[in-house]
Amino acid sequence: MSGETRVDLKKLKPYGDIMGDGTVQLCFTLPVEPSPEAREAAVQLVQKMGFDPVKVATMEKAADGFALFVIYGNTKFSLDFTKIKVLKIEAKKRSREVIDEIIRTQIGRKLIVLGACTGYDAHTVGIDAIMNMKGFAGDYGLERYKGLDARNLGAQVLNDDLLKLAVQEKADVILVSKVVSQHGIHIKDMKTLVERATKMGLRDKMIFVAGGPRVTHPMALECGFDAGFGVGTKPSEVASFILEEYLNRQAQSQAKTKKRK
Numbered sequence: 001m002s003g004e005t006r007v008d009l010k011k012l013k014p015y016g017d018i019m020g021d022g023t024v025q026l027c028f029t030l031p032v033e034p035s036p037e038a039r040e041a042a043v044q045l046v047q048k049m050g051f052d053p054v055k056v057a058t059m060e061k062a063a064d065g066f067a068l069f070v071i072y073g074n075t076k077f078s079l080d081f082t083k084i085k086v087l088k089i090e091a092k093k094r095s096r097e098v099i100d101e102i103i104r105t106q107i108g109r110k111l112i113v114l115g116a117c118t119g120y121d122a123h124t125v126g127i128d129a130i131m132n133m134k135g136f137a138g139d140y141g142l143e144r145y146k147g148l149d150a151r152n153l154g155a156q157v158l159n160d161d162l163l164k165l166a167v168q169e170k171a172d173v174i175l176v177s178k179v180v181s182q183h184g185i186h187i188k189d190m191k192t193l194v195e196r197a198t199k200m201g202l203r204d205k206m207i208f209v210a211g212g213p214r215v216t217h218p219m220a221l222e223c224g225f226d227a228g229f230g231v232g233t234k235p236s237e238v239a240s241f242i243l244e245e246y247l248n249r250q251a252q253s254q255a256k257t258k259k260r261k
């Protein structure tokens with residue numbers, strides 16, 4: 001590394017070799033055989049994207065009739081990092097042991113958590129990662145928490161069936177996994193679930209959490225959920241949110257009761 005090392009947060013740019021150089025690595029495939037013409041086409045495309053200068057690091061045959069490129073280009077664009085505001089989950093991160101202990105002492109019973117991959121979505125791996133004993137990335141799943149009665153209903157669970165079961169089992173928390181997002185089906189299914197729950201008078205009685213690779217916290221809030229978790233979520237992050245949300249609601253309801261007296 002050489003040159004300027006100070007980060008200018010008001011003019012934030014990608015970093016490559018020198019602070020503020022705006023270097024971006026691009027990787028793409030052109031549906032033509034690798035050739036000097038293919039290389040020139042790739043350079044011109046990247047220039048059209050606004051990058052300058054442009055350096056081709058790799059041109060390789062990806063398959064018959066396809067050339068894969070790795071290209072470095074520099075952007076002149078920057079942005080003011082100090083002005084970035086993001087809606088994010090604010091729950092304090094706690095360990096499984098601490099969460100179990102707080103549930104035991106402050107709630108006094110197990111929280112019932114029903115999880116499912118809903119609609120016609122058959123991708124179970126995400127909800128399994130969050131719920132199953134073994135968990136994900138070295139972080140145990142919700143089934144291992146002593147304070148949670150976590151039940152994984154699997155995939156292709158219809159919204160109405162999930163809500164029916166939630167009433168029957170007196171669920172505290174509903175976990176919804178949405179992976180397929182073609183034609184916005186994940187958003188449609190999530191909104192429908194909340195609409196139905198509201199009609200059934202369940203919306204404020206239960207905590208609604210969504211997750212999946214295309215789920216973000218702001219998007220989940222927009223669909224009427226309490227939180228949304230995306231790629232790489234660990235079960236303890238979900239358990240931390242559930243606990244904090246439950247305690248907040250408990251405190252609010254206790255404050256209301258006190259006011260009435």
Ligand code: B12
Nearest residue numbers: 121122123124125126175177180181182211212213232233
């Ligand atoms: C495995 C897989 C399958 C398997 C699923 C097997 C199973 N039992 O799950 C099978 C072969 C059945 C399958 C089928 C299909 N698939 Co598929 N599949 C995948 C694949 C390769 C991996 C998904 C996965 O397991 N990820 C690993 C888990 C751990 O990651 P995750 O789901 O993101 O979960 C994490 C977070 O998102 C979050 N999370 C997830 N859920 C929840 C829930 C809660 C409550 C919380 C808090 C957090 C949370 O926590 C998890 C851990 O961090 C992806 C491509 C890819 N590489 O991602 C395509 C992919 C998801 N499939 C895709 C498609 C299109 C399909 C099919 C429609 C294909 C077809 N034409 O038939 C069908 C759909 C079937 C159906 N009815 O749903 C597309 C989806 C495109 C889109 N955006 O809509 C993908 C992205 C492939 C692609 N690039 O096109 N698929």
